[in-house]
Amino acid sequence: MRGAGVARALRAFPSLLRVGVAEAVAYRAEFVVWLLTTTMPLIMLALWGEVAREGGPLGGFSGADFTAYFLAAFVVRQLTGVWVAWDMNREIREGLISMRLLRPIHPLVAYAAENLAVLPMRLLLSLPVALAALFIAGRDHVTHDPALLGLFCLSTAGAWLLGFGLMATIGALAFFIESSLAVADLWFGLFFVCSGYFVPLSLFPAWLRPTLDLLPFRAMLGLPVELLIGRLGRAEALHGLAIELFWILACWALALFVFGAGARRYSAYGA
Amino acid sequence: MPAAFSAASIEVRELRKHYQVHRRSAGLWAALRSVARRPRETVRAVDGISFSIAPGERVGFLGPNGAGKTTTLKLLAGLLYPSSGRLRVAGFEPFRREAEFLRKITLVMGQKQQLLWDLPPLETFELNRALYEIPRRQYDETLGELTELLDLGRIARSPTRQLSLGERMKCELCAALLHRPEVLFLDEPTIGLDVSMQLSLRRFVRAYNERFGATVLLTSHYMDDVLALCPRVVVIDRGTIRYDGDLGSLVRTLRPEKLVSVRFSAPVPPAEFGRFGKLQNAEGDRAVFLFPQDALQAGVARILAELPLADLSIEDPPLEEVMRELFAASARDEGPAPGGAP
Amino acid sequence: MARRYLRLLGAQLRIAGLVSLQYRADFFTDGLLSLFWLGVNVAPLAVVYGRRETLAGWSFPEALIVIGWFTWLKGILDGAVNPCLTAIVEHIRKGTLDFVLLKPADAQFLVSTAKFAPWRGVDSVGGLLLLAFAFVRLQRWPTPGAVLAALLLLCTAVALLYSLWLIAISVAFWVVRLDNLAFLFGSVFDAARWPVSVFRGAWRFLFTFVIPLAILTTYPSLALLGRLDARTGLFAVLGTLAFFVLARQIWRRAILHYSSASS
Numbered sequence: 001m002r003g004a005g006v007a008r009a010l011r012a013f014p015s016l017l018r019v020g021v022a023e024a025v026a027y028r029a030e031f032v033v034w035l036l037t038t039t040m041p042l043i044m045l046a047l048w049g050e051v052a053r054e055g056g057p058l059g060g061f062s063g064a065d066f067t068a069y070f071l072a073a074f075v076v077r078q079l080t081g082v083w084v085a086w087d088m089n090r091e092i093r094e095g096l097i098s099m100r101l102l103r104p105i106h107p108l109v110a111y112a113a114e115n116l117a118v119l120p121m122r123l124l125l126s127l128p129v130a131l132a133a134l135f136i137a138g139r140d141h142v143t144h145d146p147a148l149l150g151l152f153c154l155s156t157a158g159a160w161l162l163g164f165g166l167m168a169t170i171g172a173l174a175f176f177i178e179s180s181l182a183v184a185d186l187w188f189g190l191f192f193v194c195s196g197y198f199v200p201l202s203l204f205p206a207w208l209r210p211t212l213d214l215l216p217f218r219a220m221l222g223l224p225v226e227l228l229i230g231r232l233g234r235a236e237a238l239h240g241l242a243i244e245l246f247w248i249l250a251c252w253a254l255a256l257f258v259f260g261a262g263a264r265r266y267s268a269y270g271a
Numbered sequence: 272m273p274a275a276f277s278a279a280s281i282e283v284r285e286l287r288k289h290y291q292v293h294r295r296s297a298g299l300w301a302a303l304r305s306v307a308r309r310p311r312e313t314v315r316a317v318d319g320i321s322f323s324i325a326p327g328e329r330v331g332f333l334g335p336n337g338a339g340k341t342t343t344l345k346l347l348a349g350l351l352y353p354s355s356g357r358l359r360v361a362g363f364e365p366f367r368r369e370a371e372f373l374r375k376i377t378l379v380m381g382q383k384q385q386l387l388w389d390l391p392p393l394e395t396f397e398l399n400r401a402l403y404e405i406p407r408r409q410y411d412e413t414l415g416e417l418t419e420l421l422d423l424g425r426i427a428r429s430p431t432r433q434l435s436l437g438e439r440m441k442c443e444l445c446a447a448l449l450h451r452p453e454v455l456f457l458d459e460p461t462i463g464l465d466v467s468m469q470l471s472l473r474r475f476v477r478a479y480n481e482r483f484g485a486t487v488l489l490t491s492h493y494m495d496d497v498l499a500l501c502p503r504v505v506v507i508d509r510g511t512i513r514y515d516g517d518l519g520s521l522v523r524t525l526r527p528e529k530l531v532s533v534r535f536s537a538p539v540p541p542a543e544f545g546r547f548g549k550l551q552n553a554e555g556d557r558a559v560f561l562f563p564q565d566a567l568q569a570g571v572a573r574i575l576a577e578l579p580l581a582d583l584s585i586e587d588p589p590l591e592e593v594m595r596e597l598f599a600a601s602a603r604d605e606g607p608a609p610g611g612a613p
Numbered sequence: 614m615a616r617r618y619l620r621l622l623g624a625q626l627r628i629a630g631l632v633s634l635q636y637r638a639d640f641f642t643d644g645l646l647s648l649f650w651l652g653v654n655v656a657p658l659a660v661v662y663g664r665r666e667t668l669a670g671w672s673f674p675e676a677l678i679v680i681g682w683f684t685w686l687k688g689i690l691d692g693a694v695n696p697c698l699t700a701i702v703e704h705i706r707k708g709t710l711d712f713v714l715l716k717p718a719d720a721q722f723l724v725s726t727a728k729f730a731p732w733r734g735v736d737s738v739g740g741l742l743l744l745a746f747a748f749v750r751l752q753r754w755p756t757p758g759a760v761l762a763a764l765l766l767l768c769t770a771v772a773l774l775y776s777l778w779l780i781a782i783s784v785a786f787w788v789v790r791l792d793n794l795a796f797l798f799g800s801v802f803d804a805a806r807w808p809v810s811v812f813r814g815a816w817r818f819l820f821t822f823v824i825p826l827a828i829l830t831t832y833p834s835l836a837l838l839g840r841l842d843a844r845t846g847l848f849a850v851l852g853t854l855a856f857f858v859l860a861r862q863i864w865r866r867a868i869l870h871y872s873s874a875s876s
Binding site: 374 | 617620621623624625628631632635707708709711712714715716717718723869872
Binding site: 033034036037038039040043044046047050051054055058059178179182185186189190192193198199203204205 | 664665669797803812813
């Protein structure tokens with residue numbers, strides 16, 4: 001039955017995509033604003049580039065390495081950013097979620113489709129940046145290994161799936177607690193530090209690295225970025241992907257569970 | 272009634288409000304194309320209206336959705352800047368929004384609320400006291416009067432979010448009237464309320480109008496509001512005035528006929544009805560006849576004399592129907608409106 | 614006039630206080646979160662200074678002072694500025710801004726004082742602690758003159774923050790579905806956590822003249838360290854003034870736009 005739901009969602013996907021693009025165009029000012037809120041990696045680029053220029057390479061990162069790293073981080077973030085926790089929080093609070101519960105598609109699948117529908121526009125914006133990155137940082141900063149490039153695509157898709165599962169879990173918490181957005185805030189704080197968004201993870205003290213590698217944060221940003229700029233060998237990459245897969249499955253199971261329990265509670269007590 | 276009033280409380284001459292909207296058709300391609308060039312069109316929300324309202328009058332604004340009622344109200348309240356025309360309310364040009372002017376008017380919107388959601392309405396009242404600089408004594412006096420008129424009692428002390436829609440509306444009115452405005456703009460004040468609450472709000476507006484001599488301008492979807500409150504109506508459609516005058520004569524000009532409803536005490540064969548006059552409808556033991564004013568007396572006399580009656584009543588046609596006819600007629604005259612404001 | 618607005622401010626503050634008392638639990642979540650973010654903000658700095666003695670002429674404790682100021686201001690931003698920002702976006706979305714415009718008081722004043730989140734002020738306490746810690750590490754204390762200059766610059770920083778915020782709000786009149794305005798504001802502001810001299814070229818120009826983050830945190834920190842020259846201080850004050858006037862103008866245009874374009 002769930003499989004049928006997914007199939008239905010896939011059939012509905014082209015129209016969701018169309019709506020998504022039309023919305024992005026209609027609200028292009030908001031879109032630009034949103035784009036500007038994700039420029040943090042560019043600021044970090046300026047910062048770390050300066051650090052490297054001033055005192056020489058830092059932990060194996062030269063100025064150009066930093067540039068490549070943060071440009072890649074920018075692109076990956078564009079492709080994998082998910083805001084579903086905010087949407088869900090609002091809809092649960094205002095009771096709009098009832099409409100979704102009545103539809104024949106599982107709400108999480110519908111949310112996922114809506115979030116994906118924004119991607120083409122983002123792609124349009126991040127592709128030029130990606131190309132610029134390629135030329136500015138030089139070809140040798142992007143991996144030439146086709147296998148690794150394939151793994152990069154895989155891990156980016158996985159990063160999106162993982163981020164969505166986590167955000168959906170946090171969003172579904174709104175069924176139970178008032179301050180689910182505070183949880184999201186907390187999550188973002190951890191994410192910024194532990195995913196490689198502020199600092200490449202390899203610059204952290206060595207004793208922290210194994211823990212950081214096992215946590216889900218790296219899989220959401222650091223892993224695809226490091227793959228793209230050729231900092232990982234195939235074995236390391238596969239190891240990272242295995243961890244990523246584990247977290248994706250765990251988070252989606254958790255999201256489905258929390259959402260299901262929340263929806264049952266919601267229909268028992270009302271909004 | 273304050274003596275400082277000029278002859279008219281509200282004076283409107285050739286008022287226009289046009290604005291530009293972007294138009295886009297559905298579909299992906301249209302969406303992408305609209306990035307480069309967005310076709311615009313002008314909406315004539317208010318298109319050259321003139322009227323004047325004397326102090327203390329109660330006037331109803333009627334019109335279908337998108338007719339320009341709310342736009343006119345907002346122009347009068349100073350929320351919108353007119354495209355052209357002359358406009359004076361209580362001796363001021365509204366769009367300047369001078370403090371003195373704002374102290375003389377109030378706007379109540381049935382679909383929007385100014386009450387603070389998390390706190391009891393009394394706190395909003397206190398805030399408005401500070402905003403309007405109402406002297407403490409006058410405030411206490413007005414609040415006392417309004418509390419009594421609106422039967423607020425304990426309501427004002429419980430958090431707004433715990434109040435029912437009707438209770439909230441009462442408090443909205445109270446908050447809007449604390450500074451004793453001379454001109455009241457009421458935009459759909461009874462929307463969503465049950466019949467008894469509508470009734471008590473109407474009674475209140477009337478009482479306030481009579482006690483303070485305030486001018487009342489009201490828009491409503493409920494014809495009963497207008498019927499009960501406003502001796503004079505202004506009918507707006509597509510931004511222009513279709514009618515301005517007293518309600519009774521509007522009904523008489525549009526529907527010069529009276530409705531005579533009867534209930535029979537014994538079955539009457541439907542073929543009989545034709546003899547008495549124009550039949551509007553008949554069902555079971557009931558029938559409704561239409562009579563022109565001048566034929567009414569004779570017609571009723573004949574029915575009374577010749578049919579076995581249990582009951583008979585004479586009424587004006589329902590206002591809703593009259594309005595529907597008026598607007599349908601104007602739509603036929605002009606064809607579908609271009610674009611049309613939502 | 615001034616007394617009237619002070620009274621109004623009192624009335625608005627009272628209401629805001631009453632509202633936040635309704636959400637007392639926020640005290641704990643907000644407090645804990647702000648401590649947590651303090652850690653988040655220091656982390657990248659700790660990484661840099663784990664491998665370097667100085668960065669663009671700033672030692673670790675000196676850079677901590679900038680972060681202290683940043684945290685301080687963030688408390689003000691989250692406690693007083695952002696709540697109003699979200700409130701007005703909500704007003705525009707629901708159409709209740711009309712009620713604000715119909716009150717016989719300056720609309721800018723009313724929307725700017727409409728809402729406070731006092732619990733968010735915990736951030737400011739964290740900022741002060743960080744400042745104290747930094748000076749302990751420096752093993753000296755700022756001179757009274759330096760403190761005075763820093764306080765003056767705090768005022769300009771708050772005024773500047775407010776002006777930037779007013780400009781952001783005015784944008785909301787043109788683009789109504791701007792839920793992520795606070796996010797934008799927050800993420801631009803985030804860059805103020807670094808001394809501006811860390812940035813080069815276009816970035817430094819951007820953060821000094823266009824979005825003058827330098828005035829927000831770098832200059833007050835320099836003043837506290839006694840390293841700010843008078844010309845830069847004057848530039849900060851004049852620049853803030855210019856931004857304030859500009860913001861007011863944009864706001865008026867926005868209100869005019871609101872009353873001439875909407876239906």
